[in-house]
Amino acid sequence: MNSYLIRMTVPWLCPFLLVMSIWILLRGHNAPGGGFIGGLVAAAAIAFWCFARGVEDAKRWMRVSPLHLMIAGVSTALISGLMPMFAGKPMLTALWHKVEVPLLGKLPLGTPILFDIGVFFAVVGVTTSILFSLEEFELWNRSGPS
């Protein structure tokens, strides 16, 4: 898109959206939010970059290919599901461990947050891969299928 204002705004706005997506990811389980919605917000940030500066620039900004993100997300979720089996519990049981953080108190860490992180990366990967495919098809269509 050929607009100077949007091209200059995007590098300032997208980091805010990504921070917001991580915040939404972390507040899940106790409040509205979670991996899926956080992943959608992060994908919206990448979509915004893609609209403003083109597909190639968005891919360079992401640094990781969407396929790798998908694989990493699904394997993280799978590992979090398999972890209770080694503790002698059924698959996908939530395991909790309280970590002592200095000055802040106890931080409950469990497998649900790991599962949510996996969902987050899978959603980002799927959405951006669909978006990039559509954009590339559009570019190919415009240049003429010669």
Next chain:
Amino acid sequence: MTTIIESEPWLATVALISTIIILVSMGMTVVHLLRGPGLSDRVAALDLTALLLLGAIVLYSLKTGNPMFLDVALVLALLGFLSTIGFARYLEERNKP
């Protein structure tokens, strides 16, 4: 826990008046969305609808005293214009020969 609207009774009147104003302007925006002569007018009306919805969400949060809705408003404010940009892009592509 008392909500802010219980400790400050005049806020109820403010919320009522603001709700009426937002409702009236939303109706006018919908009329503009349906009648608008061009596609770009309709896109602008859609953007305005999202902003009015944001105001309505904040008012509802004030009325119920639930701060959870403010996060919804925050996300909507950050992402609401993304659809407008998508439409603008589509219009730009369409007008190109």
